[in-house]
Amino acid sequence: MEPGNLGAEDKETLSWDINDMKLPQNVKKTDWFQEWPDAYEKHIYSSEDRSAQRHLSSWAMRNTNNHNSRILKKSCLGVVVCSRDCSAAEGRKVYLRPAICDKARQKQQRKRCPNCDGPLKLIPCRGHGGFPVTNFWRHDGRFIFFQSKGEHDHPKPETKLEAEARRAVKKTPTASSSAYSKLKQSPQIKPLPGETPSWESLTWSLQEGVQLPDSYSAHLLGHAPQQKAPDDGASFSGSYGLGGIADPADPTSTVDPPQLHEKCRLSDSRVSSSEDLLQPSVSGVFGYSDLQTWNKNMALGRNALNDSGGPNYFLPLTSWPYDCPPSQNPSEPFFQQIPLEPPAAKMSCHSLWPNQEGDLYEEKVRVDFNNYCSPPTCYSPQEDPFLLPYTSQPHQYSLPSKSNKWDFDEEMRYLGLDHCNNEMLLNLCPLR
DNA sequence: TAATGCGGGAAGC
């Protein structure tokens, strides 16, 4: 938005404060969900944005009581690092996600560094005048207002899903190994030459909690960490997991799509009943445990990898470029569509995924497919300080799941079929 | 088991 060409309404949508008695309701464009909000940002999300509904952040944010039930306040916990400042292979540092639960965090800090077995330490966030960065959430009308105060003065921890995946892998290492051994046998899925990710590195990254570049977390989340343009409020609903775009006004900011991995819960009584601040329209049509639907989607070339009911294995994807080069051949297996080098600059995909139907499900699957079969657009590797040194190393890709009930063989059959389906690709990937 | 949200209460300014 051009600052110098603002109408009164536009100014209103920019000048609000989370503590205002009345927040703007004539918002023309809502923001896309930001996974890594930093500095003093304000965003207006659609009340139907599931990630916003759940007040998600990839920073480890804990609830802070501000004695104001209308405004949810969360403060950053920082990042857990190795007190020896050890580096793993390729210079990777250990940046664990602090557990949100106090007891779990204490327990976590008693553990040893997964890399060097040294003691772990928590780097507290002091980015807001010596206090933790705080995020404020307020549901008002059709919108969810977000405001952050402070600038994180510590590295990004692993994302929530990365941490969950790490825990899950630790709990069920055999299942994942088995999955990977099957993956390796799958003829349809081949890493790019020279980009063969090792299972060891994958499991190390996931199990041992090393900070993954955003690309990793993106695909753990089921989408690229990126920015997406604000969508209009009417069509914003259900645009889960859209490929994001860069915020042209802020090259460092991230505007993330609603989390693909978000379970499409049929209801969230806690959210919907929250002080009448939210007008819930959470009519999830893609059930968390609806594996049958998932199967159908996969058979149609859709991907529900972001649904937690998805398969519990990790795909050894190659470097994820977050770009859609013109030379991409949709007929190629999607793994091989991925160029080795990330784009030099963010791309805008503002209008790539308009939710014309207002159909949560359709939008979701389209986007999922995009993320799965075609490199997501609009990702800036510069966004992630950890990505830069690692661009030459393979990125791994995992399909998050909380259960082991997924039939891996079936899944791979679907994958093999889907990724060779040109028509489907052309139909479902409007980037072409 | 952990994440999340709510709320009481203490402490510092």
Next chain:
DNA sequence: GCTTCCCGCATTA
């Protein structure tokens, strides 16, 4: 009075 932090509790996944 405001803010931050700690704690316990309930709910959810």
